[in-house]
Amino acid sequence: MTFFSETKQLPPDSLLQLITEFRNDPSPDKIDLGVGVYQDEHGKTPIFEAVELAQRRLQTDEDSKTYLGPLGWPGFADEVRKLVLGEVLEEKLAGRFAVLPTPGGSGALKSAGTLVQRLNPSAKIRLPDPTWANHKPIFLSCDLETVTYAYYDNEATSLDREKMYADLAAAQSGDIIVVHGNCHNPTGEDLSAEDWKFLTDLALEKGIVPFIDIAYQGLGQGFHEDMAHVRSLLESVPEAILCYSFSKNMGLYRERVGAALVMTENADMAERVQSNLNEIARRTYSMPPSYGAALAWYLLSDPDLNASWRKELEQLRKRVVSLRAQVTDALSSEFGDNRFQYITAQNGMFSRLPLTPEQINRFKTESSIYMAGDGRVNMCGFTPAKIARFTENMSSVLK
Numbered sequence: 316m317t318f319f320s321e322t323k324q325l326p327p328d329s330l331l332q333l334i335t336e337f338r339n340d341p342s343p344d345k346i347d348l349g350v351g352v353y354q355d356e357h358g359k360t361p362i363f364e365a366v367e368l369a370q371r372r373l374q375t376d377e378d379s380k381t382y383l384g385p386l387g388w389p390g391f392a393d394e395v396r397k398l399v400l401g402e403v404l405e406e407k408l409a410g411r412f413a414v415l416p417t418p419g420g421s422g423a424l425k426s427a428g429t430l431v432q433r434l435n436p437s438a439k440i441r442l443p444d445p446t447w448a449n450h451k452p453i454f455l456s457c458d459l460e461t462v463t464y465a466y467y468d469n470e471a472t473s474l475d476r477e478k479m480y481a482d483l484a485a486a487q488s489g490d491i492i493v494v495h496g497n498c499h500n501p502t503g504e505d506l507s508a509e510d511w512k513f514l515t516d517l518a519l520e521k522g523i524v525p526f527i528d529i530a531y532q533g534l535g536q537g538f539h540e541d542m543a544h545v546r547s548l549l550e551s552v553p554e555a556i557l558c559y560s561f562s563k564n565m566g567l568y569r570e571r572v573g574a575a576l577v578m579t580e581n582a583d584m585a586e587r588v589q590s591n592l593n594e595i596a597r598r599t600y601s602m603p604p605s606y607g608a609a610l611a612w613y614l615l616s617d618p619d620l621n622a623s624w625r626k627e628l629e630q631l632r633k634r635v636v637s638l639r640a641q642v643t644d645a646l647s648s649e650f651g652d653n654r655f656q657y658i659t660a661q662n663g664m665f666s667r668l669p670l671t672p673e674q675i676n677r678f679k680t681e682s683s684i685y686m687a688g689d690g691r692v693n694m695c696g697f698t699p700a701k702i703a704r705f706t707e708n709m710s711s712v713l714k
């Protein structure tokens with residue numbers, strides 16, 4: 316027996332496997348609705364023009380590759396806090412924040428989860444059902460217990476509100492409630508103003524900590540609109556945790572740019588939390604990658620690059636909104652009813668189709684139309700021609 320001889324073979328990630336199956340499918344008409352990234356009408360995930368300009372600026376400006384420490388690229392952490400808070404709250408709340416730049420939003424979730432475990436090892440992490448597939452594994456890797464709360468009714472294609480409120484009300488002081496800031500992944504169904512108010516009241520009454528995962532700012536209702544509920548909550552509660560990802564809204568996926576932000580009751584607590592976050596970084600990856608954070612910093616702090624980025628992001632958002640409307644229209648005229656209206660009403664790239672695993676498999680094997688195993692489809696996978704073929708298939712599978 317050798318050291319590695321007993322290593323178990325783990326199953327491949329189901330979405331990565333889907334990508335491979337799609338790649339190997341020889342059909343010229345194949346449609347990929349399974350991907351988790353933004354794609355343009357040619358199936359390409361483009362580099363933002365503002366990012367290209369920032370790359371050139373960085374090439375000239377950067378004169379060393381020496382270590383930068385746990386906060387990484389100078390000024391990035393402050394810019395992220397300002398972005399999250401917006402001008403008005405920045406003045407009121409900045410002093411209560413600790414910010415840790417991280418390798419992507421995933422790194423933020425891991426660092427924040429580690430902090431939670433350090434402060435309250437028996438905290439229950441309450442996750443929406445369903446949620447992004449990596450939430451549970453990341454929190455489990457922090458030695459935390461996860462439980463779910465009802466979120467989405469797949470048959471009704473809407474929030475399971477009554478059950479959600481009952482499940483959330485069961486949370487105990489010191490528990491963590493994870494919510495998606497906007498563009499819920501995988502359903503596209505977001506919390507309403509009333510739901511955010513319910514969460515705020517719960518935090519105030521019971522001492523639970525809201526944990527907000529923001530991965531799609533600017534891809535839902537609009538750049539500021541997407542943060543409105545988050546900001547109202549921050550204004551009212553004493554403490555909160557936020558994880559931010561720039562993968563989607565700056566297209567910086569592989570550069571791994573994100574941040575964990577912790578709002579405490581006062582500046583003294585924020586300083587102590589900051590020292591813990593810095594130490595958590597030190598003992599895992601030591602310090603964050605700076606290349607992507609520097610690019611994000613240019614886009615956030617330079618007025619011209621900021622305007623260019625926001626304009627391009629808005630074009631991406633509008634394309635997604637338009638695809639939602641086109642898919643809804645096509646399905647509505649095919650089925651002659653309003654059952655797919657929810658697709659237009661939801662936010663971001665993803666929606667879930669109310670299909671059984673067998674039906675999802677039929678799409679793949681009979682028509683080379685690929686979607687995630689839970690029926691999640693990415694709107695960016697559609698073009699007008701693909702919508703027509705998809706609609707025909709929906710008809711033959713569902714009617």
Ligand SMILES: Cc1ncc(COP(=O)(O)O)c(C=O)c1O
Nearest residue numbers: 419420421447500528530560562
């Ligand atoms: C809800 C949610 N949170 C976090 C992330 C993490 O993104 P990344 O680690 O690539 O920045 C994603 C990515 O798909 C996501 O959908």
